[in-house]
Amino acid sequence: MTITDNFSRRGLLATAAAVTGALVIGFWLPRRTEAQSFNPEGAAWSNETGDDEVNAWVVVAPDDTVTVRIAQTELGQGVWTSNAMMVAEELQCDWSKVRPQYASANRDAKEMAPAWTLNVMGNGATDPNGGGEPQFGTRDRTGLAGIPDSLYRRMRTNAAASVKDGRYYLQLAGAEARDRLLLAAAKLWAVPVEEVSSVNSVITHRGSGRTTTYGKVASLAAETPHPNPQRIRIKPPSEWTLMGTEQKNLDVPSKVTGTAVYGIDVHLPGMKWAAVKSCPVYGGKVKSYDFERIRNEPGVISAIQFPIPDPVLIRGRIFGGGVAVIADSWYQAKTAIDKMPIEWDVPAANATRNTANIRAALIASLDEPGTVRVNVGDCDSVFRSAARIVEATYSVPYLPRARMEPGNATVLVADNRVDIWIGDQSPQETRRSAAQITGIPEENVYLHMCHLGGGYGRNGNGPQAEQAIYVANQNRGTPIHLLWTREEDFINTTFRSIGVAKLRAALDKDGWPIAMDVRTATDAEAPGATAGFDIAARYFAPNYRFSTHSGRFHIPVGTRRGVGAPAQHFYRESFMDELARAAGKDPYLYRRELIARTNLPYRADMIKALDIAAEMSGWGTKLPEGTARAIALEERGAEAGGHATISAQVHTVSISRDGKVRLERVDVAHDEGFGLVNPLSVRKQIEGQVTWFYNDAMYQECNVTEGRIAENNFDTFLLSRINEDPPQINVTFFKTGHWLDGMGHDRGLSIQSNIADAIFQITGKRYRDLPFRNHDLTWT
Amino acid sequence: MAMDLTVNGVRHSVDVAPETPLLWVIRDQLRLTGTKFTCGIAQCGACTLHIDDRPVRSCSVPVSAAVGKAVTTIEGLSPDGTHPVQLAWMELDVPQCGYCQSGMIMSVVGLLKRRPNPTDAEIDAEITNACRCSTYHRIRKAIRVAAASISARGGAL
Ligand code: FES
Ligand code: FES
Numbered sequence: 001m002t003i004t005d006n007f008s009r010r011g012l013l014a015t016a017a018a019v020t021g022a023l024v025i026g027f028w029l030p031r032r033t034e035a036q037s038f039n040p041e042g043a044a045w046s047n048e049t050g051d052d053e054v055n056a057w058v059v060v061a062p063d064d065t066v067t068v069r070i071a072q073t074e075l076g077q078g079v080w081t082s083n084a085m086m087v088a089e090e091l092q093c094d095w096s097k098v099r100p101q102y103a104s105a106n107r108d109a110k111e112m113a114p115a116w117t118l119n120v121m122g123n124g125a126t127d128p129n130g131g132g133e134p135q136f137g138t139r140d141r142t143g144l145a146g147i148p149d150s151l152y153r154r155m156r157t158n159a160a161a162s163v164k165d166g167r168y169y170l171q172l173a174g175a176e177a178r179d180r181l182l183l184a185a186a187k188l189w190a191v192p193v194e195e196v197s198s199v200n201s202v203i204t205h206r207g208s209g210r211t212t213t214y215g216k217v218a219s220l221a222a223e224t225p226h227p228n229p230q231r232i233r234i235k236p237p238s239e240w241t242l243m244g245t246e247q248k249n250l251d252v253p254s255k256v257t258g259t260a261v262y263g264i265d266v267h268l269p270g271m272k273w274a275a276v277k278s279c280p281v282y283g284g285k286v287k288s289y290d291f292e293r294i295r296n297e298p299g300v301i302s303a304i305q306f307p308i309p310d311p312v313l314i315r316g317r318i319f320g321g322g323v324a325v326i327a328d329s330w331y332q333a334k335t336a337i338d339k340m341p342i343e344w345d346v347p348a349a350n351a352t353r354n355t356a357n358i359r360a361a362l363i364a365s366l367d368e369p370g371t372v373r374v375n376v377g378d379c380d381s382v383f384r385s386a387a388r389i390v391e392a393t394y395s396v397p398y399l400p401r402a403r404m405e406p407g408n409a410t411v412l413v414a415d416n417r418v419d420i421w422i423g424d425q426s427p428q429e430t431r432r433s434a435a436q437i438t439g440i441p442e443e444n445v446y447l448h449m450c451h452l453g454g455g456y457g458r459n460g461n462g463p464q465a466e467q468a469i470y471v472a473n474q475n476r477g478t479p480i481h482l483l484w485t486r487e488e489d490f491i492n493t494t495f496r497s498i499g500v501a502k503l504r505a506a507l508d509k510d511g512w513p514i515a516m517d518v519r520t521a522t523d524a525e526a527p528g529a530t531a532g533f534d535i536a537a538r539y540f541a542p543n544y545r546f547s548t549h550s551g552r553f554h555i556p557v558g559t560r561r562g563v564g565a566p567a568q569h570f571y572r573e574s575f576m577d578e579l580a581r582a583a584g585k586d587p588y589l590y591r592r593e594l595i596a597r598t599n600l601p602y603r604a605d606m607i608k609a610l611d612i613a614a615e616m617s618g619w620g621t622k623l624p625e626g627t628a629r630a631i632a633l634e635e636r637g638a639e640a641g642g643h644a645t646i647s648a649q650v651h652t653v654s655i656s657r658d659g660k661v662r663l664e665r666v667d668v669a670h671d672e673g674f675g676l677v678n679p680l681s682v683r684k685q686i687e688g689q690v691t692w693f694y695n696d697a698m699y700q701e702c703n704v705t706e707g708r709i710a711e712n713n714f715d716t717f718l719l720s721r722i723n724e725d726p727p728q729i730n731v732t733f734f735k736t737g738h739w740l741d742g743m744g745h746d747r748g749l750s751i752q753s754n755i756a757d758a759i760f761q762i763t764g765k766r767y768r769d770l771p772f773r774n775h776d777l778t779w780t
Numbered sequence: 781m782a783m784d785l786t787v788n789g790v791r792h793s794v795d796v797a798p799e800t801p802l803l804w805v806i807r808d809q810l811r812l813t814g815t816k817f818t819c820g821i822a823q824c825g826a827c828t829l830h831i832d833d834r835p836v837r838s839c840s841v842p843v844s845a846a847v848g849k850a851v852t853t854i855e856g857l858s859p860d861g862t863h864p865v866q867l868a869w870m871e872l873d874v875p876q877c878g879y880c881q882s883g884m885i886m887s888v889v890g891l892l893k894r895r896p897n898p899t900d901a902e903i904d905a906e907i908t909n910a911c912r913c914s915t916y917h918r919i920r921k922a923i924r925v926a927a928a929s930i931s932a933r934g935g936a937l
Contacts, residue, residue: 076876076913248873255878256869256885257861258814258854265813273808298797331804404818404826404879404912453816453879454912486819680873684918688876691914714823714910723904725916 053222054180055114056107056151057087057173060218064201066093069103071152072166073425074251075403075455076688078681079157081249085677086167089242090174090234093214094201100250102449103152105427109442111151116176116229117169118149148428157425157455163677163742171234176226183227184220185212237675246680251451263450264483266410266421272301272326274471274482275333277342278491279320281707282554283308284346289323294340299332300325303340306470309463313433316525317494317556319463320344324471330483350554351707355498358704359395361551362500362521370519370549373530377543382515386506390582392575394503394768396567397701398709399496401560402717405453407464407492408483411472413438418445419479422465423452430465437469456692457560457745462492490712494558495702497526501571505541511583512594515543520568524550526557528564532572538638539576540597555704561689562746565636566696569746570770573632573753578766587757588614588631595633601641605671605736606633609648612669612732617650626779627654627664628761632750636741643741646671649750653758659777661698661755665728666690670747672733673740679733682743687729689748695720697752699771718773783847787812788856798844802836803827805843806853814854814882818910825909828883828890829853835890854882857889864933865889868926876913884909888923893937897927 053059059067068087074080080100088098148154153169178198185203186193195206201214214221226232237244254260279285291303308321323342327333383389410421411434418434427447435442468482484492499522506515518533532538533546562569580590588610595606610633614620617629629652637644647670654662668686676682699718703710711717752770760766763779782795787810794809801820806812806829815838818826822840829838830852831845857863861870865885875881884907891898891906898906903923911919930937 074877076878078876248870249875251878252870252873252875253861255875255881256866257857258812258882260878261813262816262879264817267811267813329804329808331800331808402912404816404824404877404910406818452877454877456912483817486821684873684876684915687917688914691916692912695914713821714819715821719824719910719912720914721904721910722907722916722919725914725920727900729917 054177054218055173056103056111057170058091058177060093060181060214060221062215062218064094064213064215065097065099066091066201066214067099067101069152070100071103071155072157073423073449073452073455075157075423075425075452077455077685078249078678080251081247082163082677082681083166083170084250085243085247086163086170087174089240090171091178092198092200095242095247097201098250103155105155105431105447105449106443106445108151108155108428109431109445113149113151113153114176114229116172116226116232117153150428155426155428163740167677168234172232175232175234176229177221179232180221180224180226181214181217184217184224187224188212188217188220240675243677244675244679247678249681261450262405262453263408263410263421263423264405264453266450266481268410268412268421268479271410271479271481272328272475273330273333274324274326274468274480275330275337276322276324276467276482276484276488277337278322278488279344279346280491280709281344281346281350282320282556283318283350284344285321286323287343287345289340289342291340294325294336297332297336297339299328300336301328302326304471304474306467309466309470310436313429313436313466314461314463315558317558318554319492319556322467324467324482326471326475326480330481334485346707347554353553353704353707355397355703355705358498358551358553359500362498362549363393365521365549365551366500366502366519368549370547372545372547373534374544374546376545377515379515379517379543379545382506382543383504383517386515387509388507388582389504390507390579391502391504392578392768393500394571394574395500396498396570396770398498398555398704399560399696399700400490400493400702400717401454401456402490403452403454403456406484406486406489407462408481409465409468410479410481411465411468412479413440413469413472413476415476416440416444418469419448420446420465420469421448421450423450424465425452425455425458425461429461433466434469437466438473457563458558462489462494464492486714487712490702490709490717494556494560496560496567497522497557499526499567501568503571503575505575505579507579507583511579511585513539513541513579516541516545518546519549520571521549521551522567523555523557524552526550526564527559531564532568534639538572538598538600538633538635539591539594554707555709561692562749565746566693566749566752569632569634569749570752573750574756574768576632577630577753577757577760581760588619591631591633600638602635602638602644602646602736602738605646606635606638606648608734609633609646609669609671612734613648613650613667616667616669616730616732617652617665619650623652624654626656626762627652628758630754630757630761632753634747634749636746643739644671645673645741645743645747646736647747649748649754651751651754651758653755655759655762655777655779657779659779661772661777663694663724663726663751665730666726666751668729668731670731670733670743671736671740673736673738676733676740683731685743686731686747689745690729690751691720691725693748693751694724697755697770697772699773701771783843785843785846785851786849787851788853789850794843796843799842801839802829802841802843802846802851803838806838806851812853812855816879816882818879823910824880824883825887826880826883828886828909830886830890833890833893835887854886857885863889864929864937865892865922865926868922868929871925872918872922874915874918874922876915880909880911880913884911884919888919888926889937892923892926892930896930896935896937898923
C-alpha cells in the first residue's frame with residue numbers, strides 16, 4: 001500500500017520521534033493550525049512552563065494572547081469555554097485573545113497544587129443560603145476518590161461538576177495571575193499596587209494615566225510571587241462581567257471545518273493500527289484464535305491476545321478478554337480480524353442470562369427486605385386501613401451511551417516513557433493504568449488530550465486505554481492506534497442498569513397520599529440507586545418508606561448520563577401522574593400542593609419552576625384532539641440546602657391514530673442559581689437533553705441474549721433524527737438563591753413520564769415499561 | 781491496485797484494494813480526518829462526503845466508485861471555513877461534541893445545492909444524519925440562516 005503523490009501529511013502533528021530511549025514529543029493541541037503556529041517541535045509537554053507562565057493555568061504571550069489550561073475534557077458540554085471564562089473573568093483579560101489548551105496530566109503527576117487552590121471556600125463569593133460550600137470529597141492523590149491535591153486538582157470530567165467543583169480554584173487561578181500581573185506593573189513603574197488596575201489586558205496607573213499590557217509584564221509577573229495568596233479575593237456574581245454572558249464556544253470553529261482533533265484522528269510516524277474483538281459475554285476470555293488463517297492478509301503484522309482488563313484499574317467493571325490484530329491500516333486490521341477464527345471461554349452462568357430472567361430476578365427482589373433507606377411514620381398500618389390504594393410497577397432497560405466516536409487510543413511505550421493520545425474523561429486514572437500495566441512510573445506517563453466525540457456519563461472511559469496500553473506494551477517502540485468498531489464499542493462499555501420499581505400509595509378521601517411505599521431494584525453495582533427518592537419525599541406523604549433492592553448480573557453497569565436519576569424520575573413522576581388522575585386532580589396543581597406541604601429547603605423554587613413552565617405552555621388551554629400536555633418536576637440536590645438544580649418541563653405531545661408520536665413543543669423553566677457561567681451552553685445542553693431523553697423514552701434499549709448484548713449498532717439501537725426534534729423548545733431561566741449543581745445530564749428526564757401521561761390522555765392506555773415503541777399506541 | 785482519485789481538487793494516486801471503503805482511503809491514506817467513522821453501516825452519516833456534488837456515506841462506498849469523479853470532503857468545502865453553511869453553524873454555535881458535524885454539514889450542503897430554500901418537510905426527509913448530542917434544534921435554525929445568506933448571494937450554491 002503506497003501513496004505516490006506528495007499530499008501534505010495533515011494528520012502529522014506530534015513530533016514523536018520513535019527512537020527508543022530518546023523520545024521527543026511535541027505537546028498536543030486540539031487544532032492543527034494552532035499547533036503548527038505554536039511550532040511544538042521538541043517542546044515536551046512537561047517542560048512547556050516557559051518564562052511567560054504566570055501560573056499553571058495562565059500563560060500570557062507578549063502579544064497578549066492568553067492560554068488557559070483546561071483540566072477537563074471537551075465533549076460537547078462547553079467546558080473548553082466555560083472553564084476559560086471562569087479564569088478570564090478574574091484575569092480581566094481580552095476574551096477575544098483567550099486560547100484554551102489541555103492541561104498536562106504529566107505535570108499533574110509531578111507537581112502539587114498551589115496552596116491557594118486547596119483553600120477553596122467562598123472568598124467573597126458567599127452564598128446567603130449556605131449554598132457556597134464546595135462539595136469536595138476527600139483529597140486523594142489518585143483522584144479516584146474525591147479531589148486530589150495534585151497540580152490540576154480535579155481532572156475528571158463527570159457528574160456535571162466542572163463548574164460546581166472547579167469554579168473556586170479556577171476563579172482563584174485567574175485572580176492570582178491578575179494580582180501578580182498588576183504587581184509586576186506596579187514594580188516596573190515603582191508605584192503602589194493599589195494605584196494600578198486592569199481591564200481587557202490593559203493595565204493603567206490611576207495617577208499618571210500610564211498604561212501597559214499583560215503581555216509586556218508577563219515575564220516579570222512570572223517571577224513575582226503573590227505576597228499573600230491566602231487573601232486572594234474572587235468576584236461574587238454581582239461583579240461578574242464575562243461569566244453570565246452568552247459566549248460562543250471556542251471549539252466550534254474547528255468543529256465546522258473538520259480540523260478539531262479527536263482521538264481517532266491521531267496519526268504518528270511509524271504508527272500501526274489495531275482492531276480488536278473482545279469476548280461478547282462479559283467475564284469471558286479467548287480460548288484460542290487462529291492467526292495463521294489471516295497471516296497473509298494484506299497489511300497484517302501480528303495478533304496479540306489481551307486479558308480481561310484488570311478491574312482494579314477500571315472501577316471494578318469486568319469486561320471481556322480479547323484479541324487484537326495489528327496491521328498497517330485499520331481497515332486491513334478490521335477486515336483480517338473479521339476472518340480470524342476465535343473461540344471464547346465463557347463462564348457458563350453468564351451465558352444463561354437474558355433480559356427476561358434478569359428482569360424477573362429484579363422483580364422478585366422487590367418482595368425481599370432490601371435496604372431500607374428512608375422510613376418515616378408507619379406505612380404498614382396506614383396501608384392496612386387505607387380506603388384506597390394505588391399501585392404500579394415500572395421498568396426500564398439497560399442503556400449504553402453510544403457516543404458517536406468509537407473508543408480508541410494511541411499509545412507509544414518506550415523504555416521508560418509512555419505517551420497516550422486519547423479523548424479521556426479521567427486522565428489521572430488512565431495515567432495510573434499506564435503505570436500499572438507497563439511498570440513505568442506515573443511521572444513518565446504523558447497524556448496528550450484530544451476532544452471527545454461525546455461523553456454522556458463517562459463514555460470516555462471504557463477500557464480502550466487499558467487495551468491499547470496492553471497491546472502497545474507488547475510492541476514497545478511502535479505507536480499503536482487501537483480503534484473499536486461500533487459493535488466493539490457496544491461491547492466495551494458500561495450500561496445504565498436495567499431497573500424495576502413498585503410504588504404504592506394510600507390516598508385519603510380527597511385523593512392526597514397519606515402513605516407511600518417505594519421499592520426500586522437495579523444491579524447491585526449500579527450507581528445512583530437512591531436518586532430522587534432518598535428523602536422523606538419530594539412530594540409530601542406523612543408516612544414514607546423507600547427501600548432499594550438488587551440482583552447481581554454480569555453486565556457491567558456505570559454512570560450513564562443522569563446516573564440513577566432518569567429511571568427513578570420516570571417512576572416517580574409517572575406515579576405522581578397516576579395519583580393525580582386517581583384523585584381526579586390536575587397533575588400540575590397536585591404536584592404543586594404536595595411540594596408546598598413539604599419542608600424542603602427549595603420548595604419555593606420548585607413551585608416557581610412548575611408555575612413558570614405551566615404558564616409558558618398555556619397549561620389548561622384547549623388542544624386539538626390527539627394532542628396532550630404533561631408536566632413534571634426535575635430537581636437535583638433539592639434535599640440538602642446546598643448546591644441544587646431545579647427545573648420543570650411541560651411537553652406537548654400529539655399521537656396520530658396509527659400511533660405515531662410527535663413532540664410538538666417543550667416548555668422549560670430552569671433555575672439559574674446565582675448565575676450561569678455560559679447561558680448559551682446551558683441552552684444547548686437543555687436542547688440536546690430533550691432529544692436525548694426522548695430517545696430513551698421512545699426507542700432505546702439493550703437486551704441480553706445468551707449473556708451478550710443484542711443491539712450493537714445503529715440499525716438496532718435506534719437514534720432519532722432531525723424530523724423528530726420538536727418545532728419549539730422554549731427555555732425560561734429564573735433566579736434562585738443557591739449555586740447550581742450542574743446541568744449537563746439530568747435536564748430532560750421529564751419527557752419519559754410526560755410522554756407516558758400524554759399517551760394515557762390520548763389513548764387511554766397507561767404504559768409503565770420503557771421504551772414506548774414496544775407498545776401499541778394506536779387509538780380510535 | 782493503483783487508482784487515481786480527485787479529492788478537493790487534488791489528484792492522488794492510491795494503491796489499495798478496490799473494495800476498500802472510500803472513508804478509509806480518505807482518512808488513513810489521504811489523512812483527511814475531518815470525515816468521521818461511527819457506524820460503518822450507512823446508518824449515521826458521520827462519514828458523509830460528496831461525490832460529484834451528491835452526499836454519500838463513504839463508509840459504504842468502495843473507493844473504486846469514486847475513480848474519475850470529484851470527491852469533496854469537509855476540508856474542501858471552503859479554504860477558510862467561510863462557506864455559508866459553516867458560517868451559519870458558527871453563528872448558531874451548533875456543534876456540541878462536534879463529531880457528527882462534518883457529515884452533517886456535508887449533507888446540508890448537498891441539500892442546499894439542490895434546494896436552496898428547503899421546506900421543513902424537505903429538511904426532515906433529506907437530513908437523516910444522526911447527532912447523538914442532539915443538536916438538531918440549532919441545525920434547523922442554521923439551515924434557515926444559511927439558506928437566507930445563499931439567497932442574498934443570488935440564490936445558488
Ligand atoms: S460511518 Fe458511515 S454512515 Fe455511519
Ligand atoms: S455534536 Fe455530538 S454527535 Fe453531533
